[in-house]
Amino acid sequence: MLNKLLVRGERSGRIVEVEAYRGTQDPASHAFKGPTRRNATMFGPPGHLYVYFTYGMHWCANAVCGAEGIAMAVLIRALAPVAGIDAMRDARPHARKETDLASGPAKLCQALGISGDDDGADLVTGDRGIMILDDGMEPPCKPGISGRVGIRAGAELPWRWWVRESVWVSKPAAH
DNA sequence: CTATAGATGCCCT
DNA sequence: GGGCATCTATAGC
Structure with a gap:
C-alpha cells in the first residue's frame, strides 16, 4: 500500500506510512478477542x-485485507497531500505546517473528512466516494521498518513500514 | 527541539 | 470502570 493514493472526493494523498494488524493472532489488534460490534x-x-x-475524539482508518472471516487490516498512518489541499487545511484549522495536515492516523482522517459514517466503504469500487488508487508509483524497495506506535502488547513486532525519504510521515526521526 | 498533561467518549468486561 | 492503534498546547531549553 505504500505509495498508493487514498482518495476522498476532491481530496487525495499518497500513503507513506502503514501498520499491519493481524486479527485474532495479534494482541494489539481490535480483533484479537474475536468479533464484536466495533470490529465487525x-x-x-x-x-x-x-x-x-x-x-474520546479521534477516528482512524484501516484497509481490510484478509479473506472474509479473517480480520487482517492495515492502519493508514500518514499521507503526503496530493490534491484538495485547501480543503484539508479547512478541515484542520489547527495545523500550522503543511506537514501537520496528515502526518498521523487521526490527522489524515480529519484532513480527508473520514469518520465512523465511512466504516465499511468499498475501497475498490469507491461506492461511497473513498478509494485506494494505484497510479503506477512503485512501493519503496527499502521502506523504514519499526515497531508499531502507541501500543503495548506486540510492540516489539516490526510491523510498521514507511517511505524512508518522505517528510510526511508521523515520526520522521524514527528508525 | 523534547517532554508532559489534559481532553474526551465509546467499547467491552 | 479501565483502557485506549491520538492530538494539541504549553513549558522549558
Missing part, C-alpha cells in the same frame, strides 16, 4: 474501510 468490518470481505473511534 474487519471480519468482513477485504477491500473495505475499517474506521474506529479512539481516545
Whole structure:
C-alpha cells in the first residue's frame, strides 16, 4: 500500500506510512478477542474501510485485507497531500505546517473528512466516494521498518513500514 | 527541539 | 470502570 493514493472526493494523498494488524493472532489488534460490534468490518470481505473511534475524539482508518472471516487490516498512518489541499487545511484549522495536515492516523482522517459514517466503504469500487488508487508509483524497495506506535502488547513486532525519504510521515526521526 | 498533561467518549468486561 | 492503534498546547531549553 505504500505509495498508493487514498482518495476522498476532491481530496487525495499518497500513503507513506502503514501498520499491519493481524486479527485474532495479534494482541494489539481490535480483533484479537474475536468479533464484536466495533470490529465487525474487519471480519468482513477485504477491500473495505475499517474506521474506529479512539481516545474520546479521534477516528482512524484501516484497509481490510484478509479473506472474509479473517480480520487482517492495515492502519493508514500518514499521507503526503496530493490534491484538495485547501480543503484539508479547512478541515484542520489547527495545523500550522503543511506537514501537520496528515502526518498521523487521526490527522489524515480529519484532513480527508473520514469518520465512523465511512466504516465499511468499498475501497475498490469507491461506492461511497473513498478509494485506494494505484497510479503506477512503485512501493519503496527499502521502506523504514519499526515497531508499531502507541501500543503495548506486540510492540516489539516490526510491523510498521514507511517511505524512508518522505517528510510526511508521523515520526520522521524514527528508525 | 523534547517532554508532559489534559481532553474526551465509546467499547467491552 | 479501565483502557485506549491520538492530538494539541504549553513549558522549558
